[in-house]
Amino acid sequence: MSILVLGGAGYIGSHAVYQLIDQNDRVVVVDSLETGHCQAVHPDAAYYQGDIRDKQFLDDVFSKENIDAVLHFSANSLVGESMQEPLKYFSNNVYGTQVLLETMKEHNVNRIVFSSTAATYGEPDAVPITEDMPTKPESTYGETKLTMEKMMKWCAIAYGIKYVSLRYFNVAGARKTGEIGEDHQPETHLIPIVLQTALEQRKALTIFGEDYNTEDGTCIRDYIHVEDLIDAHLLALSYLENGGESEIFNLGSNQGFSVKQIIDTARKVTGRSIPAVPGERRPGDPSVLIASADKAKRILGWEPSRTSIEEIIEDAWNWHRNHPHGYDGGVEA
Numbered sequence: 001m002s003i004l005v006l007g008g009a010g011y012i013g014s015h016a017v018y019q020l021i022d023q024n025d026r027v028v029v030v031d032s033l034e035t036g037h038c039q040a041v042h043p044d045a046a047y048y049q050g051d052i053r054d055k056q057f058l059d060d061v062f063s064k065e066n067i068d069a070v071l072h073f074s075a076n077s078l079v080g081e082s083m084q085e086p087l088k089y090f091s092n093n094v095y096g097t098q099v100l101l102e103t104m105k106e107h108n109v110n111r112i113v114f115s116s117t118a119a120t121y122g123e124p125d126a127v128p129i130t131e132d133m134p135t136k137p138e139s140t141y142g143e144t145k146l147t148m149e150k151m152m153k154w155c156a157i158a159y160g161i162k163y164v165s166l167r168y169f170n171v172a173g174a175r176k177t178g179e180i181g182e183d184h185q186p187e188t189h190l191i192p193i194v195l196q197t198a199l200e201q202r203k204a205l206t207i208f209g210e211d212y213n214t215e216d217g218t219c220i221r222d223y224i225h226v227e228d229l230i231d232a233h234l235l236a237l238s239y240l241e242n243g244g245e246s247e248i249f250n251l252g253s254n255q256g257f258s259v260k261q262i263i264d265t266a267r268k269v270t271g272r273s274i275p276a277v278p279g280e281r282r283p284g285d286p287s288v289l290i291a292s293a294d295k296a297k298r299i300l301g302w303e304p305s306r307t308s309i310e311e312i313i314e315d316a317w318n319w320h321r322n323h324p325h326g327y328d329g330g331v332e333a
């Protein structure tokens, strides 16, 4: 199998590349490096630097490489930025996907697995969230991902391009063997911010709201280990290869942890004090997001195996401790 990974220099995409190469697939990476890192690209992958909106560039890649299926991770994905610059998000996420689908159609590539998000649901009516619940995104980011899903739906009907859309909840952790991990600039996600505070790169982290209607007053999220998440992508590729119909699946671990529980667990894992101060709510944050991933278990046979929050934070800590300045800072002795 030859798999094209779009966004393979990013956090999640780079983990997909490593796991595909672990199972002896041939991997072609396309990445613009807008937010990714060339050091994150597996040395055995064929790598093309460019933007998926550049039709000529994408055509060249599809012409040179014999692509069987596409894993599509490339996107802009900062919720706050998407509210300030909505057109940037429509261009990269929606128009980029349009160019990709045109290219796939022209080159007769008819299988795609792509990154969607819990942000397609907005504030849920109930948890755990199942795929048939209403989608009411509260950010441009969520709206663009929902639009991508709808584009896929109509392209499946018209052109026979089969898709699996995976709605991720909170992705965290790092590859156990330590070569790659999470390095976002700027970092907005809770667990890396907590660990940067453990490393004293930040004086304290701010807890965004302590007055939510939850047990300790802080928001609850469903954290999923990045390697479990990629296992689901590999199963989704096999599912499509075996003739499976287009589908949407939630990916989470069916359990929620509050912001304070994450900080406390990180204190135990790192043995550091990790100062945290209360702050204002972050606009647009739902109080509780927990996935029902039963459909992915039932249809894809997916069973996450790294579900302990200690293990997720330990693997993230292993990466951050050894790469305190991410990819560009080199490895600390």
Ligand SMILES: NC(=O)c1ccc[n+]([C@@H]2O[C@H](COP(=O)([O-])OP(=O)(O)OC[C@H]3O[C@@H](n4cnc5c(N)ncnc54)[C@H](O)[C@@H]3O)[C@@H](O)[C@H]2O)c1
Pocket (backbone or CB within 6 Å): 006, 007, 008, 009, 010, 011, 012, 013, 030, 031, 032, 033, 034, 035, 036, 037, 050, 051, 052, 053, 072, 073, 074, 075, 076, 077, 092, 096, 115, 116, 117, 118, 168, 169, 170, 171, 172, 184
């Ligand atoms: N991190 C999470 O918790 C989370 C949750 C839900 C969904 N997602 C989705 O998962 C995907 C990957 O997220 P991530 O955290 O790895 O992000 P990331 O920013 O680390 O990776 C995205 C990669 O895509 C590349 N890219 C962006 N636009 C491109 C373009 N037009 N052409 C070519 N390459 C381009 C970037 O350079 C980067 O390497 C995204 O689609 C994101 O929306 C992430």
Ligand SMILES: O=c1ccn([C@@H]2O[C@H](COP(=O)(O)OP(=O)(O)O[C@H]3O[C@H](CO)[C@H](O)[C@H](O)[C@H]3O)[C@@H](O)[C@H]2O)c(=O)[nH]1
Pocket (backbone or CB within 6 Å): 077, 117, 118, 119, 120, 168, 169, 170, 171, 188, 189, 190, 191, 193, 205, 206, 207, 208, 209, 219, 220, 221, 259, 282, 285, 289
């Ligand atoms: O410095 C921080 C950072 C985060 N938080 C809190 O920690 C929780 C988790 O926040 P993240 O930013 O790590 O994650 P989100 O739940 O906001 O976002 C995740 O889920 C979204 C869908 O709702 C998108 O898919 C997004 O890409 C994905 O990272 C939230 O309650 C947030 O308010 C803090 O208290 N302080």
